[in-house]
Amino acid sequence: MSSVHNAQAVRPTALPANQPRQFYRGGASIAALRGGGDDQEFGPEDWVASTTHRFGKPDSGLSHLPDGRLLREAVSADPQSWLGPEHVSAYGDSTALLVKLLDAGQRLPVHCHPSDTFAKQHLGSRFGKTEAWIVVGTSGADPVVYLGFREDAAPERIAEWVRTQDSSAMLGALNEIPVKPGDTVHVPAGTPHAIGAGVFIVELQQPTDFSVTLEWQGFLASAEDAFLGLNESAALETVNHSGFDDAVLGSLIKRTGGLDSARVPLLASDAEPFFRADRLHGTVELDPSFGVLIVLDGAGKLHCEDGSELALQRGTTAVVPHSAGPSRLDGDLTAVHCRPPATGRR
Known part of the structure; x- marks a missing residue:
């Protein structure tokens, strides 16, 4: 390859x-x-x-x-x-x-x-x-x-x-x-x-x-x-x-429906050993991790460490590799960000 x-x-x-x-x-x-x-x-x-x-x-x-x-x-x-x-x-x-x-x-x-x-x-x-x-x-x-x-x-x-x-x-x-x-x-x-x-x-x-x-x-x-x-x-x-x-x-x-900060942790603490999920809105910094983004509303971009970008809009489902590095989500959009458990949690 x-x-x-x-x-x-x-x-x-x-x-x-x-x-x-x-x-x-x-x-x-x-x-x-x-x-x-x-x-x-x-x-x-x-x-x-x-x-x-x-x-x-x-x-x-x-x-x-x-x-x-x-x-x-x-x-x-x-x-x-x-x-x-x-x-x-x-x-x-x-x-x-x-x-x-x-x-x-x-x-x-x-x-x-x-x-x-x-x-x-x-x-x-x-x-x-x-x-x-x-x-x-x-x-x-x-x-x-x-x-x-x-x-x-x-x-x-x-x-x-x-x-x-x-x-x-x-x-x-x-x-x-x-x-x-x-x-x-x-x-x-x-x-x-x-x-x-x-x-x-x-x-x-x-x-x-x-x-x-x-x-x-x-x-x-x-x-x-x-x-x-x-x-x-x-x-x-x-x-x-x-x-x-x-x-x-x-x-x-x-x-969590009434919470509107840029990053809203969504799941009960009992879920942490199994997976993580946040609701993201506007400009948010993301740590390196495998993850899945599901855009619920609006539009924006994901900016990666190497300078590449991924356009996002309502209905986009995207896979994000760890190698994207520290990345930034911006735009007028709301998305759910799903990740595996943090290592060491189980």
Whole structure:
């Protein structure tokens, strides 16, 4: 590979939409943000700067660079430039991050995700799937999300709900939380949850596609698709059956819509070992880091250490390599900046 090709590979790059077909409806809000007309009915997720493939579908979900290469291959070929030496020392050539735009055109099923420990023991993966949601838009009269059981739920009771596919019992047992733009929710691995119709989020995740779908009937073809290839009993070991009281919910949820400083940290402190996210507005200095920029409004530029620039506007999704160095965002724009965990945090 030529040095010129390498130089191109490690500059901030705007990326096209990457919307693998899903089992649930959505996509209109993604199309509206990007300014395009493709609001495909089953394109509710845009996997941004993804080096993660869908579970059981190794050719689906991966992001391509404009020159046609997979981002995953580019990072693997030059991890120091993309990720930085400290990150590589901690995580190898994994970005340790998956970012999505998710537009819930219908309520998602009740589901949860495995922890790092469970994923290592049962799925052969270093990473489980802790995630966080940044609400960037809502529609409808009552936009809500569902997070954790309201009260402790005995494992055998949960197993009965799953066996009988008692959707009303599962959903009714969860905390129902009204949301508006600027709200953020941290979702630890194991937490049963769902996202209501009309909620549009930027979602940060560990870099896997592991989901245990408790409420599969009406969403998936069969129970065989719900449990990651595990038997049902093993899969249900992922579920946190403890109740989430107001104190727990308060530690996971932030309301940032009224904050308008140049840099607004978005996520609860519990999320810091997994990923970082800030809302940026106007002129902001950025430290060297692999990151993902999603421009929510306005227009501006990202100025890099080597003098190169990347034009940004509403709907731009861009991957920023560590080798961009200390950089500067300026213009009349608002963006979400997503990054992996700081090294040494885990």
